Amino acid sequence: MNIFLWHVHGSWTTAFVQGPHNYFLPVDRDRSAWGLGRARTWTWPDSVGEVTEVVAHELAVDLVVLQRPAELDGVAERWLGGRRPGRDVPAVYVEHNTPQGRIDEMRHPAAGAPGITVVHVTAFNELFWDCGTSPTLVIEHGIVDPGHLYTGELPRLAVVINDAERRNRVTGTDLLSRFGEAGPVDLFGTGAERLGGIADLPQHALHAEMARRRVYVHPVRWTSLGLALLEAMHLGMPVVALGTTEVTEAVPPGAGVVSTSVPRLVDAARVLLDDPDWARQMGQAARAAATARYGLDRFLKDWDATIVEVTR
Numbered sequence: 001m002n003i004f005l006w007h008v009h010g011s012w013t014t015a016f017v018q019g020p021h022n023y024f025l026p027v028d029r030d031r032s033a034w035g036l037g038r039a040r041t042w043t044w045p046d047s048v049g050e051v052t053e054v055v056a057h058e059l060a061v062d063l064v065v066l067q068r069p070a071e072l073d074g075v076a077e078r079w080l081g082g083r084r085p086g087r088d089v090p091a092v093y094v095e096h097n098t099p100q101g102r103i104d105e106m107r108h109p110a111a112g113a114p115g116i117t118v119v120h121v122t123a124f125n126e127l128f129w130d131c132g133t134s135p136t137l138v139i140e141h142g143i144v145d146p147g148h149l150y151t152g153e154l155p156r157l158a159v160v161i162n163d164a165e166r167r168n169r170v171t172g173t174d175l176l177s178r179f180g181e182a183g184p185v186d187l188f189g190t191g192a193e194r195l196g197g198i199a200d201l202p203q204h205a206l207h208a209e210m211a212r213r214r215v216y217v218h219p220v221r222w223t224s225l226g227l228a229l230l231e232a233m234h235l236g237m238p239v240v241a242l243g244t245t246e247v248t249e250a251v252p253p254g255a256g257v258v259s260t261s262v263p264r265l266v267d268a269a270r271v272l273l274d275d276p277d278w279a280r281q282m283g284q285a286a287r288a289a290a291t292a293r294y295g296l297d298r299f300l301k302d303w304d305a306t307i308v309e310v311t312r
Contacts, residue, residue, distance in 0.1 A: 037050040094119045098124070108129045111130060121138070150280070155183060157216075160189050185217070217265075229250065230290055234294075238286060
């Protein structure tokens with residue numbers, strides 16, 4: 001099938017495009033947010049192509065994957081030459097994010113949109129978003145397994161946050177100084193250098209550097225479920241994580257330390273830094289849990305079943 005989607009979330013898209021379909025991504029001259037095209041820091045198969053708006057007008061499309069409100073509100077229709085997602089061409093809306101605002105006002109932008117199924121990436125998202133009468137389902141994340149790369153040779157804490165300075169309390173950037181009481185913190189991610197961290201790396205290089213650190217810290221307060229956390233678990237890293245949103249589902253007992261108490265998490269990070277054997281044992285449990293629940297094969301099978309259902 002021919003699937004049309006924007007490059008919005010690189011790690012999620014990396015897993016999604018591993019399927020057996022042809023994937024067409026909008027591209028513009030500036031490689032803007034509306035025409036980013038193929039990834040430059042992830043490895044994607046040849047089945048992923050780039051299309052300009054002119055080409056997209058005539059492109060045969062079997063499914064549109066929407067991911068942002070503006071795509072639903074006219075951008076996709078413009079790119080597809082007037083074809084309306086959910087009416088003229090089958091469509092799903094993938095919700096990557098937790099809702100913002102007061103609980104009673106968390107209505108999803110696709111709520112009630114004709115012909116569109118909302119696909120949540122976590123059960124937490126489905127619980128909190130109000131999707132009205134629109135059909136919903138959950139397809140949990142899948143990860144392209146980077147392998148068990150963990151060495152933990154550096155007694156340091158690894159954190160991965162994109163745009164950490166701007167997102168601050170949402171991503172727990174403000175908590176990094178407190179985790180620094182346990183040991184040195186290495187921040188990775190887009191824009192990390194502005195906070196003294198390590199500049200954005202290609203995915204394979206990022207994984208290699210993460211795996212050298214002894215502990216992965218996930219200080220995020222309110223995002224859906226950071227894929228870097230799942231990648232760290234796949235690497236075989238022990239994790240210390242705030243027990244918010246979907247984290248309590250993703251990190252079972254023995255695979256990490258999860259709590260809403262920052263002092264408890266700081267203490268756990270300190271102990272893990274000082275006990276490489278315990279860190280390694282916990283990391284092995286984390287990898288076993290992550291590969292069992294967030295494996296790529298399960299993810300792609302879930303998506304293929306959904307694609308068949310939506311396009312039939």
